[in-house]
Amino acid sequence: MDKKQTKERIKKLKKVIQEARHSYHVLDKSIMSDAALDSLKHELYELEQKYPEFITADSPSQRIGGKPLEKFKKLRHIVSQWSFNDVFDESEIKNFDQRMAREIGNKEVDYTAELKIDGMHIILTYEKGVFKTGATRGDGKIGEDVTQNLKTIESIPLRLKKALDIVVEGEIFMRKSVFNKLNKKRKRLNQPLFANPRNAAAGAIRQLNPMIAAERQLDCFIYDYSWPEKNIPLSQFEELKRLKELGFKVNKKFHYCQNIDKVIEFWKDWQKKKDSEDYWVDGIVVKVNKREYQNMLGYTGKAPRWAIAFKWPGEQATTALEKVVFQVGRTGKITPVAWLKPVNIKGTIVSRATLHNADEIKRLGVKIKDTVIVEKAGDVIPHIIRFIPELRPKNAKxxxxxxxxxxxxxxxxRIKGEVAHYCSNKKCGARQKNKLSWFVSKKAFDIEGLGPKIINQLMDEGLISKASDIFSLKQGDLESLERFAEKSSFNLISAIEKSKAITLPKFIISLGIKYIGEETAELLAEKITDIKKIPQENLEQIKGIGPKAANSIKHWFSQKENIDLLKELEKAGIRIKKEKLAPHRPSEARTGAGLKDKIFVFTGEMESISREKGKEKVKALGGKTHNSISKNTDFLVLGQNPGSKYEKAKNLGIKIISEKEFLDIIK
Ligand SMILES: [Zn+2]
Incomplete structure (x- = not known):
């Protein structure tokens, strides 16, 4: 996107986000899932970071909460109200950490991590230890006076243990068990159901009749202490303890983190555990622990620089529909598949979504280049929920x-009575399936874990129909398929990635040219350096290649679809390996002497050896180990659940080796 397009995009994003937020905060009605809205806000934030000159005062990224409702008395906040920026993955949180360290003069930063309760923000004011007023966030400066309703919440103390003048902030929420009971009752009474507990809590707190608020049995956690400014605790951790001592209900799960790795551990841990709590948690809040550093870091227009919301990726995200590919299945059935700008949904990257058939495309009304909401939930193949009309570009196709x-x-x-389209050539799908199975077989691309069975499955789901399709698959495209758990989808994607570097003879074999076996391929490979420059007229003169094979090669290269295939494979990132060594012969790194000055980086967890042991071994053999990837890195050792180093190494073309290969090298 160029600057002009970015400006236009920002304008549209602002409009859509504002509408969704107005609907949510003011009308208590949700027109888009939180995850989809988060996704749009994230895109806006990123674009604004790139072009700060386009940030306007009315941008949703600069606003907090919604407008106060007309029906309540207004309250002007004594303390400025902030909201947090969101990040969703490890590389983003590490960037945050690096920014923090840089701005306080390259010192180590420690953090406090707290669960981010999915509820409604409130601000409580106490005078001489007595609860005076309670307000919603409103627009950040003026909120609604909901004191009466807040007084019905048992966990909000009406009198503190010390006679202090203070302002505290917290989150009102509805317990899951209460929410489920409430919705059951509403269903019985034929009343509209609440979409989520936050809606229900917000609805209750905005009831003009405090009796209704009381019936909803709300609860409240307090996490911020902002007045008086004197005697403020010296760290976030101390602050939470102090709040507890004053008699507030503080969520017990807050955690001191010595560094950002500990924060990531906490985040991962709670992603697994979060459902066992009786309240909804949508991520963690990460705050620089030391007050001294917080003061140095200060605030931007709407957010503290020293804090960030580290959310878990939701089941939905927004992204661009880049093109629609009509995939041919084994039976010749043609399925339209949406190729998406790769997007993180629920922690893995998704690049495709099924469109089922022409009727479904018509129903969705979606066009190429639209911004779409994609959902990946449970065992269902990622699919498009809808497109966002306001974000449609002029050149949508x-x-x-x-x-x-x-x-x-x-x-x-199109067969009568069926919604699907078919190729009229009855042999088409099956023939293609055989070609693909050959392409990935041991003699050719040798992709571990990708046998004929999986090829069938991927074709049937419309994920692949041409050889080049294999190389753009992402982990999230496979996860919802039967037999693909998180680990096997990761393993297959890694195997595909690794296979992209192939020797010339194997590449020639993969093409499935008639009469070309291993020996002929080896002979051919010795004469040529670039597959697209085969010396066609001299083929017969190459010793060992007969006229039959020569004709077959000529014929193969005369077909347009084959030339297209070569181009597509090149585009997909296939590289011809220079060395003509068979893969099981010793590589240069295999011997101890070869490790001299070789730089190793590790990512992910290893199974049979600790990272520290691995590092020691490398050093003992004369190699070096670094903590981050650079263009000087020689090997990235890939363990389970790798971090951002993996992507970076791939982008820089660093050699990536498995734990097993690493063990072979250091043996
Ligand atoms: Zn066909």
Missing amino acids: EIQTPGVCPICGSKVI
Whole structure:
């Protein structure tokens, strides 16, 4: 996107977000899931970071909460109200940490991590230890006076243990058990159900009749202490303890983290444990622990620089529909599949979503280049929920079902009474399946874990129909498939990634040219350096290649679809390996002497050896170990659940080796 397009995009994003927020905060009605809205806000934030000159005072990124409701008395806040920026993955939180360290003069930063309760923010004022007023956040400066309703909440103390003048902040929430009971009752009475507990809590707190608020049995955690400024505790951790001593209900799960790695551990840990609590948690809040550093870091327009919300990725996200590919299945059935700008949903990257058939495309009304809301939930293949009309660009393109088969060029037909389209060539799908199985087999690309069975499955789901499709698959595209748990989808994607570097003979074999076996491929490979520059006229003169094979090669290269395939494979990142060594012969790093000055970096957890042991071994053999990837890195050792180093190494073309390969090297 160029600058002009970015400006236009920012304008549109602001409009959509504002509408969704107005609807949510003011009308108590949700028109978009939190996750989808978060996704849009995140995009806006990123674009504004790139072009700060486009940040305007009315941008949703600069606003907090919503407008106060008309029906309540207004309260002007004594203390400025902030909200946090969101991050969703490890590399983003590490960037945050680096920024913190840099701004306080390259010192180590420690943090306090707290669960982020999915409720409604409130501000309580106490005078001489007596509860005076309670307000919603409103627009950050003026909120609604909901004192009467807050007084119905048992966990909000009406009198503190010390006669202090203070302002505290916290989160009102409805327990899951109460929420479920309430919705059951509403269902019985034919009343509309609450979409989520936050809605229900917000609705209750905004009741003009405090009796109704009382019935909803709300609860409250307090986490921030902002007045008086004197005697403020010296760290966030101390502050939470102090709040507890004053008689507030503080969520017990807050945790001191010595460094950002501990924060990430806490975040991962609670992602697994969060459902066992009786309240909704949508992430953690990470705060620089030392007050001294907090003061040095200060605030931006709407957020403290020293704190951030580290959320768990939701089941939905927004992204761009880049193109629609018509995939041919084994039976010749043609399925439209949306190719998306890769997006993180629930912690893994998704790049495809099924569109099922032409009727579904019509129902969705979606066009190419639209911004779409994609959902990945449970065992269902990622699919498009809807597109966002306000974000449609002028050059959005209608999706057309092709007249001819994208694989074999035969006519596309629609059988009466069926919604699907088919290739009229009955052999098309099955033939393609055989080609693909050959392509990934041991003699060719040798992709571990990708046998004929999986090929069938991937074709049936519309994830692949051409060889080049294999290389753009992402982990999130596979996870919801039967037989693919988190680990096996990760393993397959890693194997595919690794196979991209291939020797020339194997590459030639993968093409499935008639009469070209291993020996012929080796002979051919010795004469050429670039697969697209085969010396066609001299083929017969190469010793060992007969006229039959020569003709077959010539024929293969005369077909447009084959040339297209070569181009697509090149685009997919296939590289011809220079060395002509068979993979099981010793590589240069295999011997101790070869490790001299070689730089190793580790990522993820290893199974049979600790990282420290691994590092020691490398050093003992004359190699070096670094903590981060740079272009000087020689090897990245890939363990389970790798971090951002993996992506970085891939981008820099660093050699990535498995734990097993690493063990072979240091043996
Ligand atoms: Zn066909």
